[in-house]
Amino acid sequence: MLWKENETVRIGLLGTGPWAELAYAPALRGHADVDFTGVWGRRPEAAGALAERFGTRPYDDVDALIADTDAIAIALPPAVQAPLAVRAARAGRHLLLDKPLAIDVAGARAVVAAVRETGVASAVFFTARFADGPRQWIAEQSRRGGWFTAHAAWIGALDGGPFADSPWRREKGALWDVGPHALSVLLPVLGDVHRVAAATTGPGDTVHLVLRHDGGASSTATLTLTAPGAATGSTAELRGDHGVTAMPASEDTPVTALDRMIGTLLDAARTGRGHDCDAAFGLRVVEILAEAARRLSPDASEGDRPAERDAS
Incomplete structure (x- = not known):
C-alpha cells in the first residue's frame, strides 16, 4: 500500500491510557497528512472519552x-501491543509502534x-531518535x-x-521501560551489542549494565524509575x-517528536525505504533487554553468553 505525496492517510489509534492521551492522539490529530480515523481501547468508555476529546470516532x-x-x-503495554501489531500487519496496515x-x-x-x-512499513517510537537535538547529535x-566508550x-x-499506575x-x-531509550542512543553510535558483559541492581528498580559493542567499544548504562524527583x-x-x-x-515535546515519526512512517510507506528505528531494530533492543534480564536473574549462570541475535 503506497500513497502519493500529500495524500491523506487514515490512521487509527489502539490505546486510551496516559501516553495515548498525552502524545499519540494529539500528534495524530495535528499531523497535516493524517485522517485520525478512530480510537479503540480495552475500556470502551475510555475510548469514547478520548475520541470525543480529539474529534474522532470510538470503535468497539x-x-x-x-x-x-x-x-x-x-499506545498499549508491550505484551498487548505485540499480538495486535501482528494482527494489523497481516491485514496490510503500516505500523506506528511504541517501545x-x-x-x-x-x-x-x-x-x-x-x-x-x-511488506508493511513500521517505526518504533524511541523518543531520542525523533527529537531534534538528540537525533541530530546521534547521527553526527x-x-x-x-x-x-x-x-x-x-x-x-x-x-x-502520569504513569504511576502503569501495571507493566x-x-x-x-530495564524494560527506559532501557530501550538508552540502547536506541548507544547502538547507532557504537554498533550492535556483542555481549551483555554484566548486569546488576541498585536501589529500587535501578539496573546497571555493562555492554561490549561490535568493533570493540564498551558502554555502561544506568536505568531507574525509582530515583528522587530532584535527581x-x-x-x-x-x-x-x-x-x-x-x-x-x-x-521538542513528545508530540513534536511523534509528529516527526509519523512523517517518517509515511515516507517509508511511500518510498519502500525503511527507517533505522523499524520493527527489526525494536526486536534487536528486546533481545538485548532479554539477555540483561537473564543476567539479573538469580538462576542465571556465571558464564558469558552473547546477547541473542535474530538469525532470520
Whole structure:
C-alpha cells in the first residue's frame, strides 16, 4: 500500500491510557497528512472519552478499526501491543509502534515476521531518535566514529507521574521501560551489542549494565524509575578520538517528536525505504533487554553468553 505525496492517510489509534492521551492522539490529530480515523481501547468508555476529546470516532471492535485504516498506531503495554501489531500487519496496515516492541523475544519476532511477510512499513517510537537535538547529535556521532566508550543514564521517578499506575512498568521496571531509550542512543553510535558483559541492581528498580559493542567499544548504562524527583533526567556521554561529547537536551515535546515519526512512517510507506528505528531494530533492543534480564536473574549462570541475535 503506497500513497502519493500529500495524500491523506487514515490512521487509527489502539490505546486510551496516559501516553495515548498525552502524545499519540494529539500528534495524530495535528499531523497535516493524517485522517485520525478512530480510537479503540480495552475500556470502551475510555475510548469514547478520548475520541470525543480529539474529534474522532470510538470503535468497539478492533478489527473494524483496522479495516477502516491505512495504518495503525499502538499506545498499549508491550505484551498487548505485540499480538495486535501482528494482527494489523497481516491485514496490510503500516505500523506506528511504541517501545519496547514486546516484553519477550518471541513476541517481538512475531511482529517482525508479520512485517516482513506483508511488506508493511513500521517505526518504533524511541523518543531520542525523533527529537531534534538528540537525533541530530546521534547521527553526527555515528558518522564521526572513533568512540572508545560511552555512558547513558535514564533516571526517572515513576511515583507521582502520569504513569504511576502503569501495571507493566511496576512489574518490569526501568530495564524494560527506559532501557530501550538508552540502547536506541548507544547502538547507532557504537554498533550492535556483542555481549551483555554484566548486569546488576541498585536501589529500587535501578539496573546497571555493562555492554561490549561490535568493533570493540564498551558502554555502561544506568536505568531507574525509582530515583528522587530532584535527581531525574537523561544523559548520554561519549569519549573517544574526538574527545568528550554529551547528547544535547531536546526542546521538542513528545508530540513534536511523534509528529516527526509519523512523517517518517509515511515516507517509508511511500518510498519502500525503511527507517533505522523499524520493527527489526525494536526486536534487536528486546533481545538485548532479554539477555540483561537473564543476567539479573538469580538462576542465571556465571558464564558469558552473547546477547541473542535474530538469525532470520
